[in-house]
Amino acid sequence: MAATVLIREKNGSGETATDKTSGTVRFKNADNATVDANDPLVIPSSGQEYSFEKWLQMQIGGTGPDTNITNLEFYMDGSNDYGTGVELWCRAVAAFETPGIPSESNDPPEVPVNGTPAAATDAFTYNLSGALSLGAGPYSGTNTDIGDYLILVMEVETSASQGSLSAETATFRYDEI
Amino acid sequence: MTKSEHTDFVITTDENGIQHAVNEQLQVSVLPDAKARLFHRREIRPFAGGQKRSALVAELDGVRVFIQGSHIVVTKRNLPLFGEKV
Numbered sequence: 610m611a612a613t614v615l616i617r618e619k620n621g622s623g624e625t626a627t628d629k630t631s632g633t634v635r636f637k638n639a640d641n642a643t644v645d646a647n648d649p650l651v652i653p654s655s656g657q658e659y660s661f662e663k664w665l666q667m668q669i670g671g672t673g674p675d676t677n678i679t680n681l682e683f684y685m686d687g688s689n690d691y692g693t694g695v696e697l698w699c700r701a702v703a704a705f706e707t708p709g710i711p712s713e714s715n716d717p718p719e720v721p722v723n724g725t726p727a728a729a730t731d732a733f734t735y736n737l738s739g740a741l742s743l744g745a746g747p748y749s750g751t752n753t754d755i756g757d758y759l760i761l762v763m764e765v766e767t768s769a770s771q772g773s774l775s776a777e778t779a780t781f782r783y784d785e786i
Numbered sequence: 787m788t789k790s791e792h793t794d795f796v797i798t799t800d801e802n803g804i805q806h807a808v809n810e811q812l813q814v815s816v817l818p819d820a821k822a823r824l825f826h827r828r829e830i831r832p833f834a835g836g837q838k839r840s841a842l843v844a845e846l847d848g849v850r851v852f853i854q855g856s857h858i859v860v861t862k863r864n865l866p867l868f869g870e871k872v
Contacts, residue, residue, distance in 0.1 A: 611794050611828070737864055778833065779832065784826065785825060785828055
């Protein structure tokens, strides 16, 4: 039987987890997993505005793999369709930190990589043939978090248009025996 | 690939090191002639309603055979399981 694998968003200093496997991740100006119109990103008059970091991690749920899970990867569809002035940045990291807003004096944004700020990468550069590794594994067991955290940050620039954006397609990939 | 998801395979390795994947319709065997792997490749799209796709993959020396229902593709690429252009 196939393992149950979940994608969970982690929030707060206590790393509160919310299952987003079938859900929406809403980029906003608050550290929570709620999908609503509160705390929206505001188009800046100069420079750029960053969202709170979104920390996502894969988890083996109640059903584990027969042997193991390996090669966790993340990729986008290769095309940023958010429109002018909106970008999505990402980075894989091993250690959790309370989600925050990256300093808006840096572009690209810097996110905490095991305690040290480091530049994030345009998420749309990761695609089918060049995905971002979230851990080689092997991973096994049940109800256990696996692999690195994926940090995502949305950037809004002065040239962005007002309004809600259409969802983009992100894919988590793994191998299972 | 756009075929519907196949029934999952049971993957085993016999005493000769040959890996087998078996379901109700098919048996796939990979001989240990070179660097060989037999596994399920799975993809989840959490921001698109939690869609999931799966394929059985037999890999021998970097050449992959993706088996998804009755659709079989031989390639060295990472194949999209959701049906986009390769």
